[in-house]
Amino acid sequence: MAVYTHVPAEDMDRFLARYDVGSLVSAKGIAEGVENSNYLLETTQDRFILTLYEKRVDEADLPFFMDLLDHLAERGCRVPRFIGDRQGRKLQQLGGRPACLIEFLTGVSVTEPTAAQSRAAGIALGEMHRAAADFAGRRRNALDPAGWHDLATRCGADFDAIAPGLGERVRQELLWLDAHWPADLPSAVIHADLFPDNVLMLGDRVTGLIDFYFSCTDIRAYDLAVTHGAWCFAHDGSAYHADRGAALVAGYDVAFGLSEAEHIAFPALCRGAALRFLLTRAYDWINTPPDALVTRKDPLAFLRRLDFYAQATLPELLGR
Amino acid sequence: MAVYTHVPAEDMDRFLARYDVGSLVSAKGIAEGVENSNYLLETTQDRFILTLYEKRVDEADLPFFMDLLDHLAERGCRVPRFIGDRQGRKLQQLGGRPACLIEFLTGVSVTEPTAAQSRAAGIALGEMHRAAADFAGRRRNALDPAGWHDLATRCGADFDAIAPGLGERVRQELLWLDAHWPADLPSAVIHADLFPDNVLMLGDRVTGLIDFYFSCTDIRAYDLAVTHGAWCFAHDGSAYHADRGAALVAGYDVAFGLSEAEHIAFPALCRGAALRFLLTRAYDWINTPPDALVTRKDPLAFLRRLDFYAQATLPELLGR
Numbered sequence: 001m002a003v004y005t006h007v008p009a010e011d012m013d014r015f016l017a018r019y020d021v022g023s024l025v026s027a028k029g030i031a032e033g034v035e036n037s038n039y040l041l042e043t044t045q046d047r048f049i050l051t052l053y054e055k056r057v058d059e060a061d062l063p064f065f066m067d068l069l070d071h072l073a074e075r076g077c078r079v080p081r082f083i084g085d086r087q088g089r090k091l092q093q094l095g096g097r098p099a100c101l102i103e104f105l106t107g108v109s110v111t112e113p114t115a116a117q118s119r120a121a122g123i124a125l126g127e128m129h130r131a132a133a134d135f136a137g138r139r140r141n142a143l144d145p146a147g148w149h150d151l152a153t154r155c156g157a158d159f160d161a162i163a164p165g166l167g168e169r170v171r172q173e174l175l176w177l178d179a180h181w182p183a184d185l186p187s188a189v190i191h192a193d194l195f196p197d198n199v200l201m202l203g204d205r206v207t208g209l210i211d212f213y214f215s216c217t218d219i220r221a222y223d224l225a226v227t228h229g230a231w232c233f234a235h236d237g238s239a240y241h242a243d244r245g246a247a248l249v250a251g252y253d254v255a256f257g258l259s260e261a262e263h264i265a266f267p268a269l270c271r272g273a274a275l276r277f278l279l280t281r282a283y284d285w286i287n288t289p290p291d292a293l294v295t296r297k298d299p300l301a302f303l304r305r306l307d308f309y310a311q312a313t314l315p316e317l318l319g320r
Numbered sequence: 321m322a323v324y325t326h327v328p329a330e331d332m333d334r335f336l337a338r339y340d341v342g343s344l345v346s347a348k349g350i351a352e353g354v355e356n357s358n359y360l361l362e363t364t365q366d367r368f369i370l371t372l373y374e375k376r377v378d379e380a381d382l383p384f385f386m387d388l389l390d391h392l393a394e395r396g397c398r399v400p401r402f403i404g405d406r407q408g409r410k411l412q413q414l415g416g417r418p419a420c421l422i423e424f425l426t427g428v429s430v431t432e433p434t435a436a437q438s439r440a441a442g443i444a445l446g447e448m449h450r451a452a453a454d455f456a457g458r459r460r461n462a463l464d465p466a467g468w469h470d471l472a473t474r475c476g477a478d479f480d481a482i483a484p485g486l487g488e489r490v491r492q493e494l495l496w497l498d499a500h501w502p503a504d505l506p507s508a509v510i511h512a513d514l515f516p517d518n519v520l521m522l523g524d525r526v527t528g529l530i531d532f533y534f535s536c537t538d539i540r541a542y543d544l545a546v547t548h549g550a551w552c553f554a555h556d557g558s559a560y561h562a563d564r565g566a567a568l569v570a571g572y573d574v575a576f577g578l579s580e581a582e583h584i585a586f587p588a589l590c591r592g593a594a595l596r597f598l599l600t601r602a603y604d605w606i607n608t609p610p611d612a613l614v615t616r617k618d619p620l621a622f623l624r625r626l627d628f629y630a631q632a633t634l635p636e637l638l639g640r
Contacts, residue, residue: 008431025426025522028360031349040348040360042426106345106362111328202345 005037005052005095012041012050015094018085019101021045037097040104047104049080052097057213059091059098064139065212066090066100068132068189075131078124078200078208080105107200107207115247116204118231122251124206125194125227129220129256132189141192141216143276145181149174151279158286162299170279173306177272182219182265190223191215195230221262224252225269228317229277229305237304240312246319266317270309278302325357325372325415332361332370335414338405339421341365357417360424367424369400372417377533379411379418384459385532386410386420388452388509395451398444398520398528400425427520427527436524438551438564442571444526445514445547449540449576452509461512461536463596465501469494471599478606482619490599493626497592502539502585510543511535515550541582544572545589548637549597549625557624560632566639586637590629598622 006029007015013024022045030038030049037052053059066082073081080103082090092099110117141147152159152170159167191198193214200208232244252258258266281299288296309317326349327335333344342365350358350369357372373379386402393401400423402410412419430437461467472479472490479487511518513534520528552564572578578586601619608616629637 009428010431012428024428027428028348029351030360031351040350108329108332108344108347111330 004035004054005097007037007039007050007052007095011094012039015050015092015099016041016043016101018087018089018092019083020086021048021083021101037095041101048083049102049104050094050099051102052095052099054097061139061213062091062098062100064137065215067137068135068215069212071135071137072128072131077128077131078105078206079128079212080208080210105200105208105210107202109197109199110201111196113196113231113244114204115241115243117201118244119247119251120201120204120206121194121196121199121227121231122224122248122253123255124199124209124251125191125223126252126255126257128191128209129188129223135189137189139189139216141218143192143214143280144218145174145177145272148177148272148275148279151283155279155282155286159282162282162285163303166282166299166303169303170275170282173271173275173310177268177275180268181272182261182268185219185221185262185265186259187217188220189215190218190220190226192218192223192226194223194227219269221258221266222269222273224249224258225266225273226276228270229273229302229309233301233305233308235301236298237301237308240308240316242316242319245317249318249320263314263318267309267312267314270312270317271306274302274306274309278306324355324374325417327357327359327370327372327415331414332359335370335412335419336361336363336421338407338409338412339403340406341368341403341421357415361421368403369422369424370414370419371422372415372419374417381459381533382411382418382420384457385535387457388455388532388535391455391457392448392451397448397451398425398526399448399532400528400530425520425528425530427522429517429519430521431516433516433551433564434524435561435563435567437521439567439571440521440524440526441514441516441519441547441551442544442568442573443575444519444529444571445511445544446572446575446577448511448529449508449543455509457509459509459536461538463512463534463600464538465494465497465592468497468592468595468599471603475599475602475606479602482602482605483623486602486619486623489623490595490602493591493595493630497588497595500588501592502581502588505539505541505582505585506579507537508540509535510538510540510546512538512543512546514543514547539589541578541586542589542593544569544578545586545593546596548590549593549622549629553621553625553628555621556618557621557628560628560636562636562639565637569638569640583634583638587629587632587634590632590637591626594622594626594629598626 022043026042028040030040032038035054035056039050041048069079072079083101084090198211281297285296342363346362348360350360352358355374355376359370361368389399392399403421404410518531598619601617605616
């Protein structure tokens with residue numbers, strides 16, 4: 001959430017000269033997204049996002065993301081496309097980093113979604129799933145159940161420094177998920193990180209889905225489970241907002257919908273999604289010095305969600 | 321250079337509703353300026369900077385800055401004005417911080433100024449001094465010679481951890497400056513921090529002077545000395561670019577000019593300016609953990625400038 005690589009304006013000028021996008025009139029480093037450096041550029045023609053990829057994003061994955069966003073945009077989804085230069089090249093080098101010029105989308109991210117906004121997010125997710133259905137690209141989800149086991153092993157004894165008993169709780173949950181994780185649900189390309197941060201809105205209208213850098217091939221209904229955990233709770237996980245859950249699922253049903261098998265598996269998918277964010281937050285918590293300027297996100301906010309999902313009824317989760 | 325206070329979009333909406341500026345369509349936290357939180361906002365009408373004041377800026381000083389920028393803008397200087405709400409109030413509270421909505425100016429900051437750009441900066445500085453001549457506000461410069469002594473005392477024995485002998489070098493320079501600091505030069509409101517970062521340009525044209533949060537009442541020609549140290553050297557202070565120095569001073573002469581007494585005092589003013597940035601950088605260096613995400617700026621880059629100024633001739637500095 002910072003600008004890691006400083007790009008001189010003179011270098012940006014030279015970079016933009018490869019494209020047919022006008023000349024630079026403003027450039028501001030922005031605090032956004034995963035651990036990349038991002039600039040909001042304004043040219044004589046339009047606004048753009050300039051992204052320099054730092055470390056969390058593997059350059060080899062960029063063509064997958066580029067093709068996916070082209071595919072989704074061609075089917076009417078509001079997603080930020082990668083811009084090609086005059087030779088059609090989208091992947092460049094700048095400041096010693098892989099760098100891309102990306103479409104700018106208006107809209108702001110809500111912090112406390114309303115039910116109407118949750119419904120709009122559900123519709124946008126369903127439309128994305130519909131548009132992605134015939135996308136041929138594939139990318140492995142590094143944060144699948146095998147990845148959770150790996151993360152849990154790496155956190156090891158440090159879990160209990162976050163909260164007493166957390167290590168044992170994670171171990172038991174992994175056992176439960178190993179026994180109950182659905183094996184036969186349809187797999188597809190999913191966003192896998194559709195928090196309110198990654199949805200641009202104007203009022204109750206979605207103007208953009210962004211930050212596809214976790215997108216991958218996995219159980220499609222798991223994407224709705226991730227989104228459910230992200231949109232339907234107080235930030236600290238202390239309260240479930242049933243109205244948002246019902247609206248999110250109703251919106252998804254309008255645009256895509258869950259099968260009967262997906263309905264039945266939904267509580268397990270939600271538990272897995274809650275554990276996935278608990279684990280990555282715990283790992284970052286353990287590996288981030290407390291005085292670093294990067295904000296550490298509380299892992300326990302997702303332990304509370306996990307506790308809720310472990311005892312919730314299907315009607316509570318789906319609103320029907 | 322980060323966003324310290326996160327402002328939910330919902331709160332920004334409510335904040336903007338006090339103003340006659342349209343409704344929010346985009347908000348990006350930007351990495352800019354001194355230690356404030358800044359957002360680049362786009363509304364249905366225009367773009368704005370939203371600044372939340374964190375700690376380095378004293379709320380009691382804000383009226384001085386507001387009045388100064390109004391005064392300068394009314395006289396044709398391109399500076400970002402503070403925007404008043406429907407009741408004319410410019411100082412608000414947001415996220416528990418003093419907060420202001422500020423005009424957005426286009427332009428980018430150059431990293432390696434050309435002579436033509438240095439000349440444009442000199443003209444803009446001179447025009448600012450002309451426009452400020454009848455400004456009635458006053459603000460003490462906390463970083464005047466008394467402030468340098470204070471900073472040097474607080475750095476104490478830690479100087480030599482930066483470079484062996486640095487403490488003694490600073491002590492000798494303070495003695496020299498005490499004996500040679502000009503007493504009778506005209507005083508006025510100055511910018512006091514006009515680095516290329518704080519000048520927005522398009523090509524060779526200045527489109528804005530920004531970041532007036534160090535502006536204060538002090539020797540007017542000292543402002544040109546600060547600007548000289550900021551624009552006319554390689555970043556690390558290893559080389560003086562005489563062409564930029566000549567162009568900067570020539571530009572300043574076109575718009576305002578130095579008196580004979582100011583010419584004579586100029587080398588001492590440049591030594592003082594170099595010491596001022598050496599001292600604040602040394603203080604920050606000593607008090608910033610090496611692993612903090614904030615970039616520590618090298619104090620020795622200004623020791624090298626100081627060494628240059630201590631032996632330079634007046635024609636070298638002024639280009640004539």
